[in-house]
Amino acid sequence: MSNSRCCWLLWQDYDDDFEDDDDSEEDEDEDEASQTKASPSLQPSKEMDELLSALDQENERLLHSAKHRQTADQGGATEQPARIKNDRSPSNRCTFINFSSAKQSQMSGAAATKARRRGNDLLKMIELDVAHYELFDMPPVNEYELYMRSFGCSNTRQAYVQTNDDNIECETQTDEAECSDKWCQHPPEEFVCTGGDDDTKDSDEPERKPTDPAKLGKFLQKASQVITMLLEEEFSEISTRDGPIKNQSNIVLSESFVQLETSVLTKDRHVAFSYFSPLQTKFLLTVYSKPHTVNQQDRLSNCGLICVWNVGEPTHPEKVLVCESMPRCCCFSPGKASLVFAGMNDGSLAVWDLSEASSLHRSHSIGDKEWLLRYPTYNTAGVLHHENHHSSVVQVTPIVATGDSAQASLSGAVGDGGGDGMSFQLASLEEHAVVHLWVVAEIMHPDLAGSESDLGLLPGGKVKLVKSSSIRLENPIRMSVVKTAMLALDLCLLPQNNSHFYVATDTGSIIHGVRYGGKAPPKAYRAHSDGLMRVTSLDFSPFGEPTFLAGCADGSLRLYSTESENPLITWPEATERAASVVWVRWCRSRPSVFFVLDSNALLYIWDLLMDDLQPLKQEKVADARVTSFALSNDYSATGCGTPGRKPQMVMCLENGATEVHSISREFSAMMPDEIDQFSQYLQKVV
Numbered sequence: 001m002s003n004s005r006c007c008w009l010l011w012q013d014y015d016d017d018f019e020d021d022d023d024s025e026e027d028e029d030e031d032e033a034s035q036t037k038a039s040p041s042l043q044p045s046k047e048m049d050e051l052l053s054a055l056d057q058e059n060e061r062l063l064h065s066a067k068h069r070q071t072a073d074q075g076g077a078t079e080q081p082a083r084i085k086n087d088r089s090p091s092n093r094c095t096f097i098n099f100s101s102a103k104q105s106q107m108s109g110a111a112a113t114k115a116r117r118r119g120n121d122l123l124k125m126i127e128l129d130v131a132h133y134e135l136f137d138m139p140p141v142n143e144y145e146l147y148m149r150s151f152g153c154s155n156t157r158q159a160y161v162q163t164n165d166d167n168i169e170c171e172t173q174t175d176e177a178e179c180s181d182k183w184c185q186h187p188p189e190e191f192v193c194t195g196g197d198d199d200t201k202d203s204d205e206p207e208r209k210p211t212d213p214a215k216l217g218k219f220l221q222k223a224s225q226v227i228t229m230l231l232e233e234e235f236s237e238i239s240t241r242d243g244p245i246k247n248q249s250n251i252v253l254s255e256s257f258v259q260l261e262t263s264v265l266t267k268d269r270h271v272a273f274s275y276f277s278p279l280q281t282k283f284l285l286t287v288y289s290k291p292h293t294v295n296q297q298d299r300l301s302n303c304g305l306i307c308v309w310n311v312g313e314p315t316h317p318e319k320v321l322v323c324e325s326m327p328r329c330c331c332f333s334p335g336k337a338s339l340v341f342a343g344m345n346d347g348s349l350a351v352w353d354l355s356e357a358s359s360l361h362r363s364h365s366i367g368d369k370e371w372l373l374r375y376p377t378y379n380t381a382g383v384l385h386h387e388n389h390h391s392s393v394v395q396v397t398p399i400v401a402t403g404d405s406a407q408a409s410l411s412g413a414v415g416d417g418g419g420d421g422m423s424f425q426l427a428s429l430e431e432h433a434v435v436h437l438w439v440v441a442e443i444m445h446p447d448l449a450g451s452e453s454d455l456g457l458l459p460g461g462k463v464k465l466v467k468s469s470s471i472r473l474e475n476p477i478r479m480s481v482v483k484t485a486m487l488a489l490d491l492c493l494l495p496q497n498n499s500h501f502y503v504a505t506d507t508g509s510i511i512h513g514v515r516y517g518g519k520a521p522p523k524a525y526r527a528h529s530d531g532l533m534r535v536t537s538l539d540f541s542p543f544g545e546p547t548f549l550a551g552c553a554d555g556s557l558r559l560y561s562t563e564s565e566n567p568l569i570t571w572p573e574a575t576e577r578a579a580s581v582v583w584v585r586w587c588r589s590r591p592s593v594f595f596v597l598d599s600n601a602l603l604y605i606w607d608l609l610m611d612d613l614q615p616l617k618q619e620k621v622a623d624a625r626v627t628s629f630a631l632s633n634d635y636s637a638t639g640c641g642t643p644g645r646k647p648q649m650v651m652c653l654e655n656g657a658t659e660v661h662s663i664s665r666e667f668s669a670m671m672p673d674e675i676d677q678f679s680q681y682l683q684k685v686v
């Protein structure tokens with residue numbers, strides 16, 4: 001028993017020395033030092049192994065003796081319970097120690113301690129930063145949101161309610177305005193136009209300002225035009241209400257008409273050519289012939305005369321244009337009606353700038369009335385001798401770019417707006433089959449003293465013509481029998497592409513040419529017959545179809561496509577008694593309708609969708625010979641012209657009468673799907 005007790009005491013001390021320790025390595029070193037001091041008899045590892053081996057042998061011996069004693073005493077368990085109970089004392093309890101597990105736990109604790117120390121050191125070195133990014137920033141859209149963003153809170157609105165209890169006056173941050181009494185008078189009397197109280201001046205001395213007669217004249221001119229139009233409308237209403245309707249037309253094509261008054265200037269003349277403005281359709285140009293009796297004492301009787309009319313004011317022309325030579329054809333500028341061009345019998349071209357001041361022109365008294373006569377702003381007569389036309393100019397037409405918009409200008413008078421419409425080209429055709437192309441140039445700094453190098457420019461003029469090129473047309477019929485020169489009678493431009501031009505000749509052919517880019521087929525459009533006849537008139541469809549009409553002197557009509565040299569349809573006897581076709585014009589309101597006027601003043605109305613073999617209607621429009629015939633554009637049908645204005649027709653007679661007719665609704669109202677039906681008709685004909 002003494003040996004077993006000693007072993008237990010030794011084991012108990014040893015078990016206390018090898019308890020699990022989770023402290024740091026410094027604590028473990030201190031325990032080992034204290035253990036070494038407490039048991040100095042323990043030597044290095046060899047002695048420790050011998051001690052452990054002895055302990056293991058003793059434990060096995062004790063275990064074996066305990067098992068043997070328990071087996072021998074099983075029979076006397078009932079008589080000696082107290083003894084067995086006493087044997088369960090702490091001295092008889094057996095405890096086993098796993099030194100390898102303790103060593104492994106010690107090594108694991110050391111590794112964990114080292115990793116924990118390394119982690120603490122790394123945490124001191126590693127730091128995390130925070131970055132802020134704005135993914136969407138919407139600036140304030142109004143002043144209130146900007147104020148709320150800077151000084152207030154979002155989604156907040158300020159409201160102010162005033163009641164009688166807190167009736168507060170609001171003040172402004174502006175200074176009080178100083179007022180004074182003034183009087184004015186226009187035009188001024190003896191250079192005195194204004195006066196009144198003034199702190200800086202004596203109240204008895206009125207302010208004096210210089211007058212501007214040109215500005216006053218321009219104001220009076222505009223005001224007089226407005227007053228004249230109002231008086232004309234009032235006069236027409238009174239005449240219609242009080243008396244019978246005198247402007248009712250008997251022509252089936254017309255529903256009413258107005259007649260332009262004959263003045264002293266046009267008393268012995270008739271209209272030889274007429275032209276509507278393509279955009280401002282209320283303006284009309286009339287070219288007058290030479291007087292029947294020439295008065296040598298009156299210098300105006302030897303001059304050419306062109307009048308600019310507003311059809312709403314038929315009592316007098318708005319502008320009177322004169323020139324030294326006799327004009328044969330004329331046209332407006334393609335945009336605003338601010339320029340007028342005219343081709344003369346002597347081969348010259350004249351340009352009038354309608355926006356020029358009246359002071360640049362002279363007045364002429366005839367009887368008891370004074371007329372302001374405007375002479376050309378630029379004239380090519382004698383200036384461009386080698387580059388000018390050498391025969392009569394039969395047609396002049398403006399060239400408009402393909403992409404230009406055809407919108408009507410709604411200005412109140414002709415020539416307002418200064419230089420509007422001064423950037424384009426002009427094409428002119430002379431009788432000897434030569435086409436000249438001109439550039440309309442604007443002079444930025446006009447000289448009131450005139451130009452020493454350009455004698456055709458009026459002093460103070462702002463527009464001139466510069467020739468760019470000329471095209472001489474060749475006769476498409478090469479026959480040895482035909483030795484006479486070819487004559488050109490009419491000129492038309494292709495509406496879809498103004499670089500292509502078409503010229504009617506006296507050989508029966510229509511010549512096709514281009515302004516640039518070489519040649520384009522077909523070179524000429526021929527007739528089915530081989531005979532020579534004069535092609536007197538040409539006109540293209542205003543609805544975008546590549547077709548045109550040609551009228552001939554033998555009374556025949558032809559319908560051509562621009563892609564084929566042979567006509568689609570030929571009407572050999574379109575007029576009565578084979579009378580010469582003077583004008584053929586396509587209707588500006590309906591795509592399938594066109595009008596033909598012959599030399600006997602017979603008007604033929606054709607509708608190809610109704611009947612393409614003969615005219616739909618035929619009637620005699622006047623007893624006298626018709627000298628000019630023209631149609632105005634219809635904005636509602638083609639998009640070109642003045643919006644809200646009815647299409648009109650001008651008919652000029654040899655007796656001097658000029659009638660402006662309003663086309664009836666039967667021929668001005670387009671039927672549903674008429675354009676598509678006409679396109680299908682052309683496809684069938686082709």
